[in-house]
Amino acid sequence: MYKIEDYCEKLQDSLMEYFWDEKEGVFQNHYPLQEEENWIYWWHAHAIDCLLDGYLRTKDKKYLIRAEAEYNGVFIRNGNTFLHNWYDDMEWTALAILRFFDVTQDNKYKDQVLLLWEDIKTAWNEDLGGMGWKKDQRDYRNTPANAPAAILAYRLYQRFLKKEDLEWGDKILSWNLKNLTDPETGFIWDGLNRLGDGKIDYEWKYTYNQGVVIGALLERYEIQKENADLELAVKIAEVTKGEFTAACNGIFPYEGVDDCGLFKGIYIRYLNLLAEKSEEHSEIKKTIQQNASCLIERGINKNGLAGGHWDAQEEKCVDLAQHLSGIMLLEMAYRLS
Structure with missing residues (x-):
């Protein structure tokens, strides 16, 4: 075995x-x-996440050394900043760096997350609601730009107890559930208005959209303890399994x-x-x-x-x-x- x-x-x-x-x-x-x-910036956030997974499994500091090297390399390769044109890319990075802060309690990671968060919040579309996908296309709002932002907002609230972050999490997640969730099945759609026509991309079916909404619901559940959030997360998991793995x-x-x-x-x-x-x-x-x-x-x-x-x-x-x-x-x- x-x-x-x-x-x-x-x-x-x-x-x-x-x-x-x-x-x-x-x-x-x-x-x-x-x-x-x-240069594919957002992949590197998940590389950092994976290295932190290795550290949490083993407590071997080699993983922190590797993660720190990747963190520094990404910062330099991205132009000595973690800021970027794509909001969803910055959200993945902020989530990974926040985990780095959790593991190390080094405030340099916290500072970078908060810097990213201030920039990420400019994605909110005041006229239409929802977080825009990127800075030069704010009217295209999709799950990858919204649900990870809600996860980040809720996690920031749980760590630093800033009420504004909780309000951001609720606002973003509520928009995602209202606009990009099938009310019958719970399946999460990818985005709307990509072509400027106000339409939802129903044919774009991806696993990670389901995952990040589950993640946002779980973070809200940790704060508010509403069973409805846990129940919806389970419903999404069930429909995802049926949609993607039945065949x-x-x-x-x-x-x-x-x-x-x-x-x-x-x-x-x-x-x-x-x-x-x-x-x-x-x-x-x-x-x-x-x-x-x-x-x-x-x-x-x-x-x-x-x-x-x-x-x-x-x-x-x-x-x-x-x-x-x-x-x-x-x-x-x-x-x-």
Whole structure:
């Protein structure tokens, strides 16, 4: 019988061996390295998150050293700032850095989070409601720009007790639930007004949208203890499993190239928080453990890398995004074990 922590360690070590660029001081996007590599800022927030997962599992300071190196490298590579054009990208970064503060209690991380938060709040669309996707397209409001912002607001409130942050969390989450949630099934839609026509992208179905709304509901539940939030989170998890895994024997499928490689890992991160809430959620735990077992048994290649499919090995090119999702899956399954 395998030990899941051994595979967590295997994927964490492969992350450093095959993606870390010592010269650039950051992770590269692909292995093998491509001739032209774009800077994809938001992937690095999840790299920091994964390294913090490794530290929380082992208490080995090597993970903090790696995370600090990535943190510094991203800051420099992004122009000596964490501020960015894309609001959702800054939200992922703020959430990761806030976890870094939680682990270390170093106020330099807190200061960066608060700086990001002040900029993120400018995403709110006063005329239409909701958080805009990016600074040059504020009228396109989507779940990836809203639910993570609500999570951040609620977490800031829980740590620093600033009432304004609680109000922001309630305002943002309420907008997301009212405008981008199927009232019958609880399924979370991606966004609206992308093309300036006021329409919702019903055909855009992604796991991470479900995950971040679950995450926001759980943070509000921690504060307000309303069972309705927990019940809706469970409903979203149930419809997500049916929507994405019914044809795949319970395994979350490959969602697409590039950014899509991160989506199911993010979903699992927040699904795990729901699974940890109660022993009553045994089916949710089983879903995570089933996917982790599948990845371990079928999806890790000879280099210890996880590709876009959790049920098949990728022998050609593995994206950093894909491998990070694999790490998130195994680290979350370890927490449940």
